[in-house]
Amino acid sequence: MDQVIRATAGGRGAAGVGEKVAKVDKPGAGSGRRPVSPSLTARQEARRRRILRASTRLAARGGFEAVQMREVAESSEVALGTLYRYFPSKVHLLVAVMQDQLERLHATLRKQPPDGDTAAERVAQTLVRAFRALQREPRLAEAMVRALTFADRSVAPEVEQVSRQTTAIILEATGGPADPAPGRLAAVRVIEHTWHATLVAWLSGRASLTQVTADIETACRLIELTDTTTGTAPAGTRGA
Amino acid sequence: MDQVIRATAGGRGAAGVGEKVAKVDKPGAGSGRRPVSPSLTARQEARRRRILRASTRLAARGGFEAVQMREVAESSEVALGTLYRYFPSKVHLLVAVMQDQLERLHATLRKQPPDGDTAAERVAQTLVRAFRALQREPRLAEAMVRALTFADRSVAPEVEQVSRQTTAIILEATGGPADPAPGRLAAVRVIEHTWHATLVAWLSGRASLTQVTADIETACRLIELTDTTTGTAPAGTRGA
DNA sequence: CGCTAATCTAGAACAAGTTTCACACTTGAT
């Protein structure tokens, strides 16, 4: 069904805040803890949900730092070791929460498609709407975004998935084809970057809401610069 | 002279990774540790330099996690408590390192002004060049960027300063006036966001160099859309 | 049912960021 507990490729789960890994990085060799098997029983699925729910609650209360692994474990009635088997680090856990929330958001947005005249307007509208949704739980937003930007390589697959989901939301808002021109894709990426960075700036109190919307709208103007048809190779791939 | 040890406004130094602050946040009341006084004696200046130098070295070796406060302290021949008096958290420390590096970068870039025909080209060229500089010490870059994006509100002033410095670099590259139109400022902000986000994506292995340059160039096209003269209120500020 | 491997649990142990304490050292003003 939906994405299950991840194998964490490399093996070691270490990643979060107080990493262990001594001076020598020893990536390969899937030594220690094994992740729970890829197909979940009902009880396992339930456990996973409990964990996500508890984390979300804690995050909504006190943000990133309030999501403490021992508390999550206790709160979701799971042993600490089990928690770590399901999510190999605090960052993994919070990124999973983000995936979860993004899915919900996407579903919500789908029900109210934007009504702007141009693609740029529709995208901006959608993002501003998403932004407002996040505003309702600023602590939760903070927790998820902090985790996302703090994530290191070991969380790359999960982060990538979040990125894909975001791209999908933006692309959907353009109303364009699912397989857009590369130029438009580039524009979407820049918009995504802007969305992320403004979010971070807002969460840490460095940008006002006005500025956030302004920046998002600015970035969205890039959409206008791109044709919808495939084939044009605009902005660039002319490497270093 | 150059920016000295910061007063950390609020008072409490706690901020870094494993924050203490119980469930109740009690912001005001400058209780605990006092930061070192705003004007530094020669010995203090020297200490500060030693600390920054040691941190930079450690970061260049092993990235964010290799910068361990005990090691930094030992390596710069300063007591742990003193280190914390100079930099109230690991994140503060690394953001200071970033400020330092940015200043150097700025100086270097000033010596070789970009030679593109359009403002957009010049900005893109400058950023790509900056990017290449960072590539030379990827671990150091990783450490600084991780710290920057992980920073919470208590580091906001320092982060803001980094942002200002970056803006200055980009603005300088446009060759435009020091007091540009708001539209152009907005474009610069989006470019900055893109620069940041691509950097993060590249560092965590989610984006190739090609993609990074492509995205930066895409964002830079926004520069073309903005006139240099003041007065036009373009992209945004239309609130909700 | 009875067995075996996988999974969970409780709890201790460990690592690294942060704080605290008691005491020595500087410094600046009188």
Add this chain to the structure above:
DNA sequence: ATCAAGTGTGAAACTTGTTCTAGATTAGCG
């Protein structure tokens, strides 16, 4: 020169993420 306040030192303590161990439970299977 001297005293008080401010700084620096060393070491220990505390917090929270992460890992490890030994013993229950559970799940699948003959």
